[in-house]
Amino acid sequence: MDKKTFSELKKKLEQERTLLEKDLLKFADKDKKISNDYDTRFPNFGGRSSAPDEDAKEVEIYENLLAVEYALELRLKEVNEALEKIKKDNYGHCEICKKDIKLDRLKANSAAKTCIACNNKNKPQEK
Numbered sequence: 001m002d003k004k005t006f007s008e009l010k011k012k013l014e015q016e017r018t019l020l021e022k023d024l025l026k027f028a029d030k031d032k033k034i035s036n037d038y039d040t041r042f043p044n045f046g047g048r049s050s051a052p053d054e055d056a057k058e059v060e061i062y063e064n065l066l067a068v069e070y071a072l073e074l075r076l077k078e079v080n081e082a083l084e085k086i087k088k089d090n091y092g093h094c095e096i097c098k099k100d101i102k103l104d105r106l107k108a109n110s111a112a113k114t115c116i117a118c119n120n121k122n123k124p125q126e127k
């Protein structure tokens with residue numbers, strides 16, 4: 001991989017990390033004890049009397065936020081791992097077959113851990 005492409009991908013990852021952290025902080029607090037862990041704040045509409053249906057709505061929103069938090073955290077983890085690999089000069093190699101990951105794939109997903117062939121063989125556990 002040439003230097004220019006490499007630094008472009010690195011920049012993309014760093015930007016994505018910033019965006020993900022920003023998105024997370026909109027509704028979650030950073031856990032001070034565990035790095036890269038976020039805790040979703042429980043929404044509080046601030047109703048004077050806690051009406052049961054308002055509470056139910058809060059719980060519903062909270063559960064939705066937890067799902068979003070999970071997805072964002074997962075992606076943040078991948079992005080951080082990719083950045084870690086860049087630091088260790090081990091970026092762009094498939095974790096399974098160790099071959100270089102095609103540039104097209106890295107451009108589409110700069111945090112990709114595997115090449116397309118291995119990815120197809122090892123379909124991630126989709127929910």
Ligand SMILES: [Zn+2]
Nearest residue numbers: 094097115118
């Ligand atoms: Zn592979």
